[in-house]
Amino acid sequence: MEADLVIIGAGSGGYEAAIYAYRRGMKTVLVELSPETVGGNCLNKGCIPSKYMRYGAYLIDRFGVMERYGIIPRGFDIDYGKLAKGRDEVVVTIRENFKKFAKQINLPIIYGRGVVKDPNTVFVEGPEERIRTRFILIATGSRPVALGDLVPDGRYVLNTDQVWEIEDLPGRVLIVGGGAVGVEFAYIFRRYGAEVVLVELKRRILPSDDIPEDSARYLTRKLRSLGVDVRTKTTVEFWERTERGVRAKLSDGTETEADFILLAVGREPNTSGIGLEEIGVEKDRRGFIRVNEFCQTAVQNIYACGDVTSPLMLAHKAMYEGKIAVNHMLGGRDWRRDDRIVPKIIYSALEVASVGLTEDQAEEEGYEVKVGVSSFVTNPKAMDDGENEGFVRIVADEDSGEILGCHIVGPHAGELIHQVVHMMRRRMDVEFASKTLYSHPSLSEAVGQSASEIHYGPITWVKR
Amino acid sequence: MEADLVIIGAGSGGYEAAIYAYRRGMKTVLVELSPETVGGNCLNKGCIPSKYMRYGAYLIDRFGVMERYGIIPRGFDIDYGKLAKGRDEVVVTIRENFKKFAKQINLPIIYGRGVVKDPNTVFVEGPEERIRTRFILIATGSRPVALGDLVPDGRYVLNTDQVWEIEDLPGRVLIVGGGAVGVEFAYIFRRYGAEVVLVELKRRILPSDDIPEDSARYLTRKLRSLGVDVRTKTTVEFWERTERGVRAKLSDGTETEADFILLAVGREPNTSGIGLEEIGVEKDRRGFIRVNEFCQTAVQNIYACGDVTSPLMLAHKAMYEGKIAVNHMLGGRDWRRDDRIVPKIIYSALEVASVGLTEDQAEEEGYEVKVGVSSFVTNPKAMDDGENEGFVRIVADEDSGEILGCHIVGPHAGELIHQVVHMMRRRMDVEFASKTLYSHPSLSEAVGQSASEIHYGPITWVKR
Numbered sequence: 001m002e003a004d005l006v007i008i009g010a011g012s013g014g015y016e017a018a019i020y021a022y023r024r025g026m027k028t029v030l031v032e033l034s035p036e037t038v039g040g041n042c043l044n045k046g047c048i049p050s051k052y053m054r055y056g057a058y059l060i061d062r063f064g065v066m067e068r069y070g071i072i073p074r075g076f077d078i079d080y081g082k083l084a085k086g087r088d089e090v091v092v093t094i095r096e097n098f099k100k101f102a103k104q105i106n107l108p109i110i111y112g113r114g115v116v117k118d119p120n121t122v123f124v125e126g127p128e129e130r131i132r133t134r135f136i137l138i139a140t141g142s143r144p145v146a147l148g149d150l151v152p153d154g155r156y157v158l159n160t161d162q163v164w165e166i167e168d169l170p171g172r173v174l175i176v177g178g179g180a181v182g183v184e185f186a187y188i189f190r191r192y193g194a195e196v197v198l199v200e201l202k203r204r205i206l207p208s209d210d211i212p213e214d215s216a217r218y219l220t221r222k223l224r225s226l227g228v229d230v231r232t233k234t235t236v237e238f239w240e241r242t243e244r245g246v247r248a249k250l251s252d253g254t255e256t257e258a259d260f261i262l263l264a265v266g267r268e269p270n271t272s273g274i275g276l277e278e279i280g281v282e283k284d285r286r287g288f289i290r291v292n293e294f295c296q297t298a299v300q301n302i303y304a305c306g307d308v309t310s311p312l313m314l315a316h317k318a319m320y321e322g323k324i325a326v327n328h329m330l331g332g333r334d335w336r337r338d339d340r341i342v343p344k345i346i347y348s349a350l351e352v353a354s355v356g357l358t359e360d361q362a363e364e365e366g367y368e369v370k371v372g373v374s375s376f377v378t379n380p381k382a383m384d385d386g387e388n389e390g391f392v393r394i395v396a397d398e399d400s401g402e403i404l405g406c407h408i409v410g411p412h413a414g415e416l417i418h419q420v421v422h423m424m425r426r427r428m429d430v431e432f433a434s435k436t437l438y439s440h441p442s443l444s445e446a447v448g449q450s451a452s453e454i455h456y457g458p459i460t461w462v463k464r
Numbered sequence: 465m466e467a468d469l470v471i472i473g474a475g476s477g478g479y480e481a482a483i484y485a486y487r488r489g490m491k492t493v494l495v496e497l498s499p500e501t502v503g504g505n506c507l508n509k510g511c512i513p514s515k516y517m518r519y520g521a522y523l524i525d526r527f528g529v530m531e532r533y534g535i536i537p538r539g540f541d542i543d544y545g546k547l548a549k550g551r552d553e554v555v556v557t558i559r560e561n562f563k564k565f566a567k568q569i570n571l572p573i574i575y576g577r578g579v580v581k582d583p584n585t586v587f588v589e590g591p592e593e594r595i596r597t598r599f600i601l602i603a604t605g606s607r608p609v610a611l612g613d614l615v616p617d618g619r620y621v622l623n624t625d626q627v628w629e630i631e632d633l634p635g636r637v638l639i640v641g642g643g644a645v646g647v648e649f650a651y652i653f654r655r656y657g658a659e660v661v662l663v664e665l666k667r668r669i670l671p672s673d674d675i676p677e678d679s680a681r682y683l684t685r686k687l688r689s690l691g692v693d694v695r696t697k698t699t700v701e702f703w704e705r706t707e708r709g710v711r712a713k714l715s716d717g718t719e720t721e722a723d724f725i726l727l728a729v730g731r732e733p734n735t736s737g738i739g740l741e742e743i744g745v746e747k748d749r750r751g752f753i754r755v756n757e758f759c760q761t762a763v764q765n766i767y768a769c770g771d772v773t774s775p776l777m778l779a780h781k782a783m784y785e786g787k788i789a790v791n792h793m794l795g796g797r798d799w800r801r802d803d804r805i806v807p808k809i810i811y812s813a814l815e816v817a818s819v820g821l822t823e824d825q826a827e828e829e830g831y832e833v834k835v836g837v838s839s840f841v842t843n844p845k846a847m848d849d850g851e852n853e854g855f856v857r858i859v860a861d862e863d864s865g866e867i868l869g870c871h872i873v874g875p876h877a878g879e880l881i882h883q884v885v886h887m888m889r890r891r892m893d894v895e896f897a898s899k900t901l902y903s904h905p906s907l908s909e910a911v912g913q914s915a916s917e918i919h920y921g922p923i924t925w926v927k928r
Contacts, residue, residue, distance in 0.1 A: 012904060024920075047904065048844055051845065053533075054848075056535060062526065065523075067546060068550035069516075070520060070542055070545070070546040070547025070550070070656070071523055071524060071541075071543075072546075073538075073539075073540045074537075074539045074540060076535050076536055078536070079534045079535075080534055082533075083533055083534025083535075086532035086533060094844055097842060192534070314904075315904040316903050316904040317901075319904060341900075345903050345906075378561060380507075380515075383554050383557070384519055385519045412876055414903060414906055415907055416879060418883050418900070419886055421900055421901060421902075425900060426890070432886075432889075433886075436805075436882070436886055436889060437780055437806055437807065437885060438885075439778075439780050439807045439817075439878060439881070439882070440779040440783060441515060441779075442809075442879060442882070443879055444879050444882040447882075452487075457487070459486070459487065
């Protein structure tokens with residue numbers, strides 16, 4: 001078999017790169033472990049099923065405001081089986097759509113383990129297919145890690161590959177790890193009726209430098225108001241099985257029981273055993289493949305994208321890098337990796353979105369920083385919709401007014417942030433953002449208002 | 465009393481202009497009819513209360529998808545009084561916030577009818593206050609029109625000033641006019657349980673040239689699927705009172721009964737009797753004040769904004785024009801009216817958003833047009849949220865790729881459209897829009913995909 005490009009891994013990055021390569025006229029072959037893993041972690045065991053369950057939790061939330069809209073609900077029952085079924089249907093539909101589409105555009109998917117034999121050869125174990133190719137794109141993704149003696153067993157300790165298999169709603173869950181996955185599941189399980197304890201080693205949840213303290217604090221308060229037992233600076237010191245599940249001793253001296261422990265402590269790249277070392281593809285000590293700004297590895301015609309290139313493990317980063325790699329293969333030098341404009345979005349009890357620098361990061365980089373904040377509390381559309389919690393926070397360079405970052409907590413933060421992503425790509429300033437014609441009433445007005453707070457100087461809206 | 469600027473009308477345009485003038489250091493006085501009308505039509509009898517009720521209708525919609533999320537509702541009751549109360553609370557809260565804020569920044573609001581006596585004098589009838597000023601901004605808004613013998617009486621025929629006063633949900637409503645207000649109320653009343661007949665004179669609902677046929681057709685189908693009896697090319701030929709309400713003979717030969725008729729056939733500007741003619745402010749034959757691109761009238765130091773300047777009666781157009789006027793008073797020549805970038809958003813059974821040119825308009829203007837469409841049907845976030853109806857449609861210039869317009873129907877269209885507003889301000893092209901890093905999964909991805917359909921050429925996604 002011959003190809004212009006072989007992509008190992010048909011997850012978000014590999015698939016998007018394949019479609020893009022098709023559009024650009026490259027003869028491409030996708031290699032993926034099995035028909036059931038097409039779409040990768042995001043589709044099968046990540047963002048897609050979790051966002052589905054999160055939307056259910058959000059719907060349950062909405063019962064809390066209905067009366068104000070003259071809708072008096074008579075209550076509801078929960079059927080976890082239906083939730084899981086609906087969720088799996090969406091996943092399967094997207095996966096099958098992917099495969100049908102690949103067929104339509106004559107994009108072959110070869111099922112098996114792809115191993116790089118030399119810079120122009122990929123061997124697929126299983127079908128024993130040898131593919132000669134001009135370029136290779138490594139898009140093999142990542143897998144969840146274990147933590148000490150918290151070793152996932154699918155029953156007492158579940159990781160994020162396994163949590164989809166539970167058949168009943170737990171009565172009580174202990175979630176270890178307060179990052180994106182932890183806070184999403186804390187919200188989901190809590191809203192569907194479980195008791196939830198969330199422990200995080202660091203001093204705050206969402207302990208990423210890219211997410212400001214304020215966002216984390218706001219979400220912590222909200223989760224606690226819903227009854228999630230959030231414990232920071234806390235670890236599991238010891239755990240054991242019980243008749244009904246697990247018992248854990250926490251570092252704060254308390255004991256807690258749960259049906260199971262959900263382990264959400266991070267992921268590591270799938271970069272071993274696929275022939276990379278042998279042909280000179282360089283990796284760092286954590287196993288990430290070293291790539292340049294065009295996603296090119298140390299071997300000139302081999303590229304990598306997504307979870308294998310850095311700890312910023314986001315589907316859209318993978319998709320973006322995949323396209324940048326393909327563009328570079330075809331001679332394009334205009335499109336480069338730019339982590340500065342990668343939006344990071346968490347869907348928990350509130351949507352938490354960030355792009356670019358936080359105030360702290362900007363100061364560390366030597367900027368004189370100005371910050372503008374606009375609250376959703378007084379935003380008319382947010383008030384109309386009964387979800388006026390949160391804020392838009394813009395970080396700008398004092399001299400030029402350039403927008404360096406934006407951090408949104410609240411309704412549809414995950415969509416609103418894109419306005420700022422577009423602006424940051426072109427290094428636009430707060431004057432631009434404050435002078436756009438925002439629809440009234442809209443949530444988007446809060447973007448303009450926080451920019452105005454910087455451009456025109458702050459005015460105090462009604463005291464809160 | 466002396467001022468730099470007197471603004472007649474504290475509606476969206478006047479209020480926004482006042483805050484902006486404050487930010488820019490002008491001594492400003494607002495004149496408004498009464499404490500109850502601060503905020504104008506949008507706040508008190510327009511977008512804010514209607515969006516509130518629309519959100520309630522949307523919540524009722526959501527019951528239809530709950531089971532897929534494992535939430536089995538036991539039904540609900542409707543309490544129209546609570547809906548009206550919640551709605552009015554939001555309106556009053558925003559209005560009082562406005563007033564408190566004005567007080568905080570020492571912005572006087574004088575209550576009474578403002579009349580222009582000479583280019584530097586506004587007289588407020590009632591308090592009999594004479595204000596000397598350098599500049600005047602006319603922001604007096606508009607009022608609903610009657611239609612033949614459909615004269616609003618507050619009982620049998622209601623206009624959009626009166627519909628807020630009803631105390632019970634109607635059993636059956638006849639809505640005359642299929643524009644934004646008509647389709648919003650059709651959805652609201654239908655979802656809260658009423659039978660609704662919607663008649664529109666023209667051959668389609670949303671009969672504005674700025675909204676493409678496709679958007680109107682999609683919404684028509686959706687409204688009909690909910691049971692709204694949409695009748696285009698239809699008028700009311702005759703109507704009479706009955707014991708329970710009204711009986712109307714329609715131009716299609718049928719008769720229909722209803723509790724009342726809601727008249728939603730447009731508005732006319734409030735530009736009479738406030739001294740404009742006398743001092744030389746020019747108006748067109750429909751009563752709109754002639755202004756230049758800086759919102760300046762024929763009298764150099766008198767400006768106008770909002771519903772009084774053109775039939776594009778949108779709160780945000782007023783707010784934008786108000787700021788442009790103030791900027792020009794202070795010597796700014798960099799900020800001009802640009803109807804091209806005014807987003808138009810309708811909140812009905814679906815959100816319908818438009819900015820810029822439709823395909824037809826672009827062709828009429830002589831462009832070689834390319835159109836890219838992306839459906840929400842296959843958008844993963846829309847699927848996750850159980851609201852994957854609608855599309856994003858981008859209209860671009862074939863040669864340059866410049867985005868000329870964007871038309872979105874579907875989830876959160878009213879927020880998503882802002883991404884394109886930002887881009888259109890800087891005349892960006894589809895290559896830019898297709899190369900932004902969109903979060904996955906997000907609705908915003910559909911913006912990038914429709915741009916990609918143009919930039920890279922169309923590919924057929926899975927057959928629908």
